[in-house]
Structures are given as structure tokens and as C-alpha cells.
Amino acid sequence: MRSRAVLRVYRGDRQLGTLKSYEVETCEGMVVLDAIHQIQAKQDNELACRWNCKAGKCGSCSAEINGQPRLMCMTRMDRYQGDIIVEPLKTFPIIKDLVNDVSWNYEVNRKIKAFHPKPQQGGTLRMQQYDVDRVQEFRKCIECFLCQDVCHVLRDHNRKDVFAGPRFLVRLAGLEMHPHDVEDRLEAAKNILGTEYCNITKCCTDVCPESIRITDNAIIPLKERLVSRYYDPVAWVWRKITGKRKPV
Amino acid sequence: MFETFEHDVLVIGAGGAGLRAAIEAHAMGAHVGLLCKSLLGKAHTVMAEGGIAAALANNVAQDNWQAHFRDTMRGGKLLGNWRMAQIHAMEASARVMELEQWGAMFDRTSDGRINQRNFGGHRYPRLAHVGDRTGLEMIRSLQDHSAEQDFKVYMEFTAYRLLKDGDRISGVIGYWRETGRFALFRAKAVVLATGGIGKCWQVTSNSWEYTGDGHAMAYVAGAELIDMEFVQFHPTGMVWPPSIRGTLVTEAVRGEGGVLLNGKGERFMFRYIPAMFRGEFAENEDEAKRWLIGDKLARRPPELLTRDVISRAIVKEIKEGRGTAHGGVSLDIATQRTAEKIRSKLPSMYHQFKELGDLDITKQPMEVGPTTHYVMGGVRVDPETAQSTISGLFAAGECAGGMHGANRLGGNSLSDLLVFGRRAGASAAEYAKALNAFPNVDEQVARNLCREMLAPFDRTEGENPFAVTEALQTVMQDWVGIVRTEEELVRARKKISSLKERALHVRAGGNRQYNPGWHQALDLMNLLVGSEMVILAAIERKESRGAHTRIDFPKSESKWAKVNVTIYEKAGQMHVKQQPLPEIPEDLRKLVEGEPS
Structure with a gap:
């Protein structure tokens, strides 16, 4: 393993910035976040980044490393041979250096109706583990927003006005598939969160550090529910007759 | 020099305790503000892994609050505040069920109830959990629930010092990370929920936020703090590679059957069962093996002793030359459980070691050693109201002292956050309601602090x-x-x-x-x-x-079992005094000292 490495780190704000080179000492098992911390402590006290747990559990240290959206704390230095380029996320405005303004995500989150259970039978909810497994996959999300960063509807077309992005479709799917939930969020999924804007290129799934199968397990089932609600004539007739809104 | 905001109740800290306090104060009609040092949802609570302790008695019907109370007091080596431990044991179950009503998805038993796992110092399987990411589930459930409440959340704001009007709390001054500008929050009541002090040490499982802000703010403002000598070193932190030293390896590994071995391959914990717990733990490997496969007559393996005992044992093994290659001991689950079970119950540990340590925990043992984890000591509070020795200043969670005594049991932190977070929020709202006007803020003092x-x-x-x-x-x-x-x-x-x-x-x-x-x-x-x-x-x-x-x-x-060491400020100097522990009622004392029911 090499004993030194060069990092080229974005320094600047949303208007102006450059990649600045820093040489760091490396040691076994070192991750990119360690290198950033070393730069902060020894070379450049003003280099800004976010981090918390340093164990892949909080989703704070998202960045683009050699162009790939990744968590800095879970990215080993020894993956790379040459210089390592570290930049902030491209989809969100830059505050400073590696810190992005991700406040838009928190606004979107408030548009989703939270979990509301059926009235209770004797206090505790009864659920089978296989039902729970399905939802727990979505609840692994650590809100690193890497999926939002890589989603081309947000990244290339900047349609934050109409599309909530993969992170929030994952949350939505988790709520919709909760065995005890009574809310109906399909109208919001269509009209407010813009589920139909996703054209299932699966880029989000590729970058998810929690390996959530975002497209296959969350977005496609949501799209299927939207199809039966809004575009399936048989289901439309069924609803007219029975008055039931949720698919059987 | 600063902008000004006003709230009836201002909560500092947005982990489990802070969020729960804000939710409660808001529900009681207070105008609430919540300050986060990081972004919302990133607080240290997300790193809690193993579970939340509550005597739901889903897995073992004999469990009840009395048993939970007894375990907590004995785990705290009889130094805990009995009333806090009692309230905690009595209310934890309701808080867990409430979390489920807010969307938390705990792992299930075969009959569909919340599944509970074994943990150190708990006599029965008591920890409601979600694999090994229970803290994330908890914070997300609270966060999503609170997204529907209209209290104000201020992100990336660091509180610096508390302000007082005479003896009363009157506000907080601090800065926005993004701009570095200052803000003054005027408040009738303030709830501290700022977590711990783990960043005082080199090897720690704690994040950059854990700089003891609440401890220091309370101290400077004149509050008393107790039990500060008790800092929990979690027995199992990662030791290799060096860059990751200190990162937590959840106690759930042992809860699921993991064993500790020294460098010679000996299962050493049998030699370290303290007198207080003798008779409650397996005495040899054979009995421990029978426990693992579900033999009801076999006692629990000594790897499930309390954290203080295990950390000390590990240090001794290493000091006496029986450590592993990188100065730790081995934690082995691979030989105890199937690969499938390990991956389903400990997914983030599997991932963490695979990515950061080049190690497959379903095949190889982990190398572990103690890491700074939690401070039992903190702001002295009234057990019922969570109010500190300063009027209008409340504290809950890790920054409050008393509940855990000399040693905290695993799983008792998440439940502590909810139980006393809720109580602090409620008391703060009541306190604020009783005040007609906002206490005065001396702007000159605020300017000097800036x-x-x-x-x-x-x-x-x-x-x-x-x-x-x-x-x-x-x-x-x-x-x-x-x-x-x-x-x-x-x-x-x-x-x-x-x-x-x-x-x-x-x-x-x-x-x-x-x-x-x-x-x-x-x-x-x-x-x-x-x-x-x-x-x-x-x-x-x-x-x-x-x-x-x-x-x-x-x-x-025994004379030290009757006093709390108390820290306070006087004329700019730090002082220490001994204060008698509140006397435990006779029936509860018998419960703690007697045989387990």
C-alpha cells in the first residue's frame, strides 16, 4: 500500500470554486473521510465537510469521489491508484466546499402523510416478519441523498418542482406497504410527488450504500399501483361497483 | 449582532430525547423550537444499534417492570436514582408501543408481536430491535411523526451558552454553522438533550457532536452535575484497521450468542463473574452452549455480564499478555450461529466489517477492544419533572445524570431517551405555561458572549x-x-x-x-x-x-454507595462535593437486594 496519496478537493462556494491538491499520509484501512479529517486538522482548518457516525449509519458525509456519489466514511483509499478527486453533490446547491444545501429534501418529506394505523385491537400491532421484511428494506434508508444526487430527473433536468426523487418514493413505498397503515397516498404519489417522472434507469439503486433495491422494490410497485388506480379500466369499473379504493 | 427568536419551550438537541421532548411540549400546546447541531435525523441516536429495553414480556412472560428495575439498579451497582430507575422501568413499554404507533417497524416474534433479544445485564430477553439498526428506526419514527407537527426545527445551529434572568433560565445564544452568524433564542423553558462527552477521549464510538455542550452549558449557568466519574467504555469497539479504531461493535453480537476469546483461544469470561452476579450466569462452556440452543434450565453465558465487568476483563486479559495481534480480544459469532442468521440479525455489522475491515464475520472472529461510549453522569434532575437545579432548565437523555448510576445497561439508553424526553417536554411546557411573560434577557451579556x-x-x-x-x-x-x-x-x-x-x-x-x-x-x-x-x-x-x-x-x-459526587461552579472555579443518595423505599430495596423473582 502506498504511504502517501494526493486528494484534490473542491474548495469554494456555489459561485466559485476550484480543486485544491493536498498530500496526505495514508495507513491501512484508511477511508476518504479520514483523509479529509487529516487535511482539516493539519493542513487546512477551514475545509468544510459534514460527518457524524463514521460508520455508514447516518448518511452525513455524502460526496462525489472520482465522480461517483459515495459516503466518504465507507470509501477506502486503497480502491484508488492515482489522485482522488472529492467534490460536493452536483444536484444540490453548494454551501461551502463539500457541504451542500439539502434543505429541499426536508421540504419534500413534509408533503408525505405520516403513518396512521387502524384503530387498535388490544394495544400491540400484530404483523408477520415477512410483511415487516418488505418494509424494513425501505426503512434502512439513512437519508444520505446519494440517490437524489444521481437521479437524472433531479440532476440533469432539475425538476425538483415536480419530482420528489427516489428517497421519498422509498419512504412512500414503506408507508404504502405497512400492513397496518390506513392512509391513501396514491394521489399524492401521482400529483405531488411525481412518481411517473421516474423512468426506471436504476441509477439510484446502483449508488445506494444500504443496498436498497429502490427501483425494483419501491418505485415499480408504486407505479403499478398508480396504473391500476388511474389507467386500468377493469379496476375502474371494480371500484365503481364496490366503492373500494385500495387494490385487493 | 444577532437575530432573535422566541419560543415557550426551546429544546437543544434533536436525538431521541430532544425529539421526544419537542413532540410532547408541542402536544401540550407550547410554542416549541428544536435546535439541531447537525442536520435533523443525524443525531447520535442513529448510531444506537442493539435495541430498546422494555419489559414487554413478549418473549418471556415472567418479565415485568420490577425485574427491569432490579436489573437496572444492580447494573448501576446500586448507585442509580431509584425513582428514575422505577419510572423508567414502568414507562418504557408504553413508549415502545407508542413508537410503533408512529411507524416504527420492529422485528417480530412468530406470533407477530415485537421480538425481544438478550442483552448484557438484562435477566430476560428485553430489547425490542430492528436487526442492528434500532437507533435509526427510532429517530426516523420520531422525525416522521414530528414532520406532521408544526413546531420549528432549526438545523445546524450550535448552542453556545444559556442566559438567565436572576435564577431563572431566559434563553440561549449560539451560532449558525452555515453563516457563522449569531442568534439569540428567548425561551421560558429550555430542555437540554445534548448527549454526551465522548469526544474527550481518543478512542471513542462517538461523533464530532459529542463535545459535552449541554454538560458545559449547564455547569457554566450554575447547575449541579452528578456521577461524572462514571464513563462507560463499551467492551467491543473495532481495533483494526487503525483508522477505524473505536467504532462500535454492537452488544447484540453477544446477545445473539457471540463469544469472547483471548489470544490463546480461551473463553475467558467464566473467570470474571462478580460475586454480585454469581449463580445467575453459566459457569462453564457446556452450560453456555445449552443456553444457546434454548435449554431453559441453563443459565446465561457470562458474555452477557454488564459492560463495566466485560471491559475490565478485556483490559486485564490484554495487560497480562493474552491479547490478539492488534491488542484486542476475539469476538466470535461465526462458530455460534449460521451465516444466514448472522446476516439477518446483524446486517450492519456484517457490512461494516466487510467494507472497513476486510473481514467476513460469518466466517471469522472480529477483533475488539474497549471504546469510550457513554457518560452516566450529567445534569442533576428531579426524577418526576426532569428539571435541573436551575428554574426552567430541564435535561433528558445522556446529558442528564442519575438514572444509570455507576454503569448503564445496554438498551436502557434508548428507553431513557423516550421516557425522560417525554417527561422533560411535558414539564417544560407546564412550567412555561405558568409564566406570564418571557423572562428578561440582558442583551449586554448576550453581546459579550458573541x-x-x-x-x-x-x-x-x-x-x-x-x-x-x-x-x-x-x-x-x-x-x-x-x-x-x-x-x-x-x-x-x-x-x-x-x-x-x-x-x-x-x-x-x-x-x-x-x-x-x-x-x-x-x-x-x-x-x-x-x-x-x-x-x-x-x-x-x-x-x-x-x-x-x-x-x-x-x-x-458501602459508605460510597450512599453518596453522589456532585460538581458545581462557584466564583469561576470547579468544585466537588458529596451529596447523600435519595433513600430507596423498603419494598424496592428488598426487590433489588433479594433473589430474582
């Missing part, structure tokens, strides 16, 4: 704040660790005095926008206060109890 915060920019020459922080962490690691002596503690205290001097001359360059050097310079002040409290309290307590081990006073003494 100038104090800016001081690191005024220095044209000065030390690097990161370097001084590192020096402090080295002192604490070397001399104020798991095993302590008077000589080393006194040496550490002297060293702290010189570090305080150095901290007054650290320099921040550049401007105020998102400037880590400046933030570090300010956090350093709090780290020094926290460190000094631990050292002073540790010198005072001349015995060994729970997480506080003195080589020069190796025994627990």
Missing part, C-alpha cells in the same frame, strides 16, 4: 485548535481511562490546567462561514469542562464501582 465566540478570529497568532484537542484526548485516554490511579488523575488535572491556558490562545483563520477550525475552537472549551468534571469526580470517589475503577482503591465501599 464577542467571546469571535475571540479565536481576533488572534493573529495562536495554536491550531485541532492540535490542542488532540493533546486533550491523549491525556484523557492515557490517564483517565478504564483503570485509574490517584497519581495519574492528579497529573491529568494539572495537564488540563495548562491545556485550558492553551485553549485561550487557539486561532481560527478565514471567515465565519462553515469554518471547522472555528467550531473546533469553541467545542474545545466544552471538552475541557467535561474532562475536568470527570477528573475531579474520579479523584473524589476513592473506591471502585461500576465503570469507575481505581487501582489504588480496588474495592467497593
Whole structure:
């Protein structure tokens, strides 16, 4: 393993910035976040980044490393041979250096109706583990927003006005598939969160550090529910007759 | 110089305790503000892994609050505040069920109820969990629930100091990370939910936020703090590779059957069962193996002893030359459970070791050693209301003291956050309601504090704040660790005095926008206060109890079982005194001291 490495780190704000080179000492098992911390402590006290747990559990240290959206704390230095380029996320405005303004995500989150259970039978909810497994996959999300960063509807077309992005479709799917939930969020999924804007290129799934199968397990089932609600004539007739809104 | 906001109840800290407090205060009609040091949802609670302790009795019907109370008090080596431990044991179950009503998805039993796992010091399987990411589930459930409540959340705001009107709390001053500008929050009541002080040490499982802000703010404002000598070193942190040293390996590994082996391959914990717990644990490997496969007559393996006991045992094994290659011991689950079971119950541990340690925990043992994890000590509070010794100042969660005594049981932290977070929020709202007007804020004092915060920019020459922080962490690691002596503690205290001097001359360059050097310079002040409290309290307590081990006073003494060591400020100096522990009622004393039911 090499004993030194060069990092080229974005320094600047949303208007102006450059990649600045820093040489760091490396040691076994070192991750990119360690290198950033070393730069902060020894070379450049003003280099800004976010981090918390340093164990892949909080989703704070998202960045683009050699162009790939990744968590800095879970990215080993020894993956790379040459210089390592570290930049902030491209989809969100830059505050400073590696810190992005991700406040838009928190606004979107408030548009989703939270979990509301059926009235209770004797206090505790009864659920089978296989039902729970399905939802727990979505609840692994650590809100690193890497999926939002890589989603081309947000990244290339900047349609934050109409599309909530993969992170929030994952949350939505988790709520919709909760065995005890009574809310109906399909109208919001269509009209407010813009589920139909996703054209299932699966880029989000590729970058998810929690390996959530975002497209296959969350977005496609949501799209299927939207199809039966809004575009399936048989289901439309069924609803007219029975008055039931949720698919059987 | 600063913008001003007003709230009836201001909550500082947005982990489990802070969020729960804000939700409760809001539900009671208070106008609530919630300050987050990081982004919402990133607080230290997300790192909690193993579970939340509550006597739901889903897996073993005999469990009840009395048993949970008994385990908590004994785990705390009888030094815990009995009333807090009782309230906690009685209310934890309701808080877990409430969390489920807010969307939390716990793992299930075969009949569809919340599944509970074994953990150190808990007599019955008691920890409601979600694999090994229970904290994330908890914070997300609280966050999503609170997204529907209209209280105000202020992200990336660091609270610096509390303001008072006479003896009453009147507000908080601090800065926005993004701009470096100042804000004054006027409040009728303030809830501290700021977590711990783990960043005082070098090897720690704690994040950058854990600089003891609440401990220091309360102290400077004149509140009393208790039990600061008790710092929990979690027995199992990662030790290799070096860059990851200290990262937590959940106790759930042992809860699921993991065993501890020394460098010679011996399962050493059988040799370390303390007298207090003898008879409650398996005495040999054969019995422990029978327990693992579900034999109801077999007792629990000694790997499920409390954290203080296990950390000490590991240190002893390593010191006596029976450590592993990188100075740890082995934690092995691969030989105890199937690969499939390991991946389903410990997914993030599997991932963490695979990515960061090049190790497959379904095939190989992990190398582990103690890491700074939690401070039992904190702001002295009233058990019922969570109010500190200052009117209008409340504290909940890790920054409050008393609940866990000399050692906290795993899983009792998440439940503590909810139980006392809720109580603190409710009491703060009631307190605020009773005040007709906002207490006065002396703007001159606030302006002076702003100038104090800016001081690191005024220095044209000065030390690097990161370097001084590192020096402090080295002192604490070397001399104020798991095993302590008077000589080393006194040496550490002297060293702290010189570090305080150095901290007054650290320099921040550049401007105020998102400037880590400046933030570090300010956090350093709090780290020094926290460190000094631990050292002073540790010198005072001349015995060994729970997480506080003195080589020069190796025994627990009954006279020390009756007092809390209390820290307070007087004329700018830190003082220490002994205060009698509240007397436990006879029926509860019998429960704690008697045989398990």
C-alpha cells in the first residue's frame, strides 16, 4: 500500500470554486473521510465537510469521489491508484466546499402523510416478519441523498418542482406497504410527488450504500399501483361497483 | 449582532430525547423550537444499534417492570436514582408501543408481536430491535411523526451558552454553522438533550457532536452535575484497521450468542463473574452452549455480564499478555450461529466489517477492544419533572445524570431517551405555561458572549485548535481511562490546567462561514469542562464501582454507595462535593437486594 496519496478537493462556494491538491499520509484501512479529517486538522482548518457516525449509519458525509456519489466514511483509499478527486453533490446547491444545501429534501418529506394505523385491537400491532421484511428494506434508508444526487430527473433536468426523487418514493413505498397503515397516498404519489417522472434507469439503486433495491422494490410497485388506480379500466369499473379504493 | 427568536419551550438537541421532548411540549400546546447541531435525523441516536429495553414480556412472560428495575439498579451497582430507575422501568413499554404507533417497524416474534433479544445485564430477553439498526428506526419514527407537527426545527445551529434572568433560565445564544452568524433564542423553558462527552477521549464510538455542550452549558449557568466519574467504555469497539479504531461493535453480537476469546483461544469470561452476579450466569462452556440452543434450565453465558465487568476483563486479559495481534480480544459469532442468521440479525455489522475491515464475520472472529461510549453522569434532575437545579432548565437523555448510576445497561439508553424526553417536554411546557411573560434577557451579556465566540478570529497568532484537542484526548485516554490511579488523575488535572491556558490562545483563520477550525475552537472549551468534571469526580470517589475503577482503591465501599459526587461552579472555579443518595423505599430495596423473582 502506498504511504502517501494526493486528494484534490473542491474548495469554494456555489459561485466559485476550484480543486485544491493536498498530500496526505495514508495507513491501512484508511477511508476518504479520514483523509479529509487529516487535511482539516493539519493542513487546512477551514475545509468544510459534514460527518457524524463514521460508520455508514447516518448518511452525513455524502460526496462525489472520482465522480461517483459515495459516503466518504465507507470509501477506502486503497480502491484508488492515482489522485482522488472529492467534490460536493452536483444536484444540490453548494454551501461551502463539500457541504451542500439539502434543505429541499426536508421540504419534500413534509408533503408525505405520516403513518396512521387502524384503530387498535388490544394495544400491540400484530404483523408477520415477512410483511415487516418488505418494509424494513425501505426503512434502512439513512437519508444520505446519494440517490437524489444521481437521479437524472433531479440532476440533469432539475425538476425538483415536480419530482420528489427516489428517497421519498422509498419512504412512500414503506408507508404504502405497512400492513397496518390506513392512509391513501396514491394521489399524492401521482400529483405531488411525481412518481411517473421516474423512468426506471436504476441509477439510484446502483449508488445506494444500504443496498436498497429502490427501483425494483419501491418505485415499480408504486407505479403499478398508480396504473391500476388511474389507467386500468377493469379496476375502474371494480371500484365503481364496490366503492373500494385500495387494490385487493 | 444577532437575530432573535422566541419560543415557550426551546429544546437543544434533536436525538431521541430532544425529539421526544419537542413532540410532547408541542402536544401540550407550547410554542416549541428544536435546535439541531447537525442536520435533523443525524443525531447520535442513529448510531444506537442493539435495541430498546422494555419489559414487554413478549418473549418471556415472567418479565415485568420490577425485574427491569432490579436489573437496572444492580447494573448501576446500586448507585442509580431509584425513582428514575422505577419510572423508567414502568414507562418504557408504553413508549415502545407508542413508537410503533408512529411507524416504527420492529422485528417480530412468530406470533407477530415485537421480538425481544438478550442483552448484557438484562435477566430476560428485553430489547425490542430492528436487526442492528434500532437507533435509526427510532429517530426516523420520531422525525416522521414530528414532520406532521408544526413546531420549528432549526438545523445546524450550535448552542453556545444559556442566559438567565436572576435564577431563572431566559434563553440561549449560539451560532449558525452555515453563516457563522449569531442568534439569540428567548425561551421560558429550555430542555437540554445534548448527549454526551465522548469526544474527550481518543478512542471513542462517538461523533464530532459529542463535545459535552449541554454538560458545559449547564455547569457554566450554575447547575449541579452528578456521577461524572462514571464513563462507560463499551467492551467491543473495532481495533483494526487503525483508522477505524473505536467504532462500535454492537452488544447484540453477544446477545445473539457471540463469544469472547483471548489470544490463546480461551473463553475467558467464566473467570470474571462478580460475586454480585454469581449463580445467575453459566459457569462453564457446556452450560453456555445449552443456553444457546434454548435449554431453559441453563443459565446465561457470562458474555452477557454488564459492560463495566466485560471491559475490565478485556483490559486485564490484554495487560497480562493474552491479547490478539492488534491488542484486542476475539469476538466470535461465526462458530455460534449460521451465516444466514448472522446476516439477518446483524446486517450492519456484517457490512461494516466487510467494507472497513476486510473481514467476513460469518466466517471469522472480529477483533475488539474497549471504546469510550457513554457518560452516566450529567445534569442533576428531579426524577418526576426532569428539571435541573436551575428554574426552567430541564435535561433528558445522556446529558442528564442519575438514572444509570455507576454503569448503564445496554438498551436502557434508548428507553431513557423516550421516557425522560417525554417527561422533560411535558414539564417544560407546564412550567412555561405558568409564566406570564418571557423572562428578561440582558442583551449586554448576550453581546459579550458573541464577542467571546469571535475571540479565536481576533488572534493573529495562536495554536491550531485541532492540535490542542488532540493533546486533550491523549491525556484523557492515557490517564483517565478504564483503570485509574490517584497519581495519574492528579497529573491529568494539572495537564488540563495548562491545556485550558492553551485553549485561550487557539486561532481560527478565514471567515465565519462553515469554518471547522472555528467550531473546533469553541467545542474545545466544552471538552475541557467535561474532562475536568470527570477528573475531579474520579479523584473524589476513592473506591471502585461500576465503570469507575481505581487501582489504588480496588474495592467497593458501602459508605460510597450512599453518596453522589456532585460538581458545581462557584466564583469561576470547579468544585466537588458529596451529596447523600435519595433513600430507596423498603419494598424496592428488598426487590433489588433479594433473589430474582
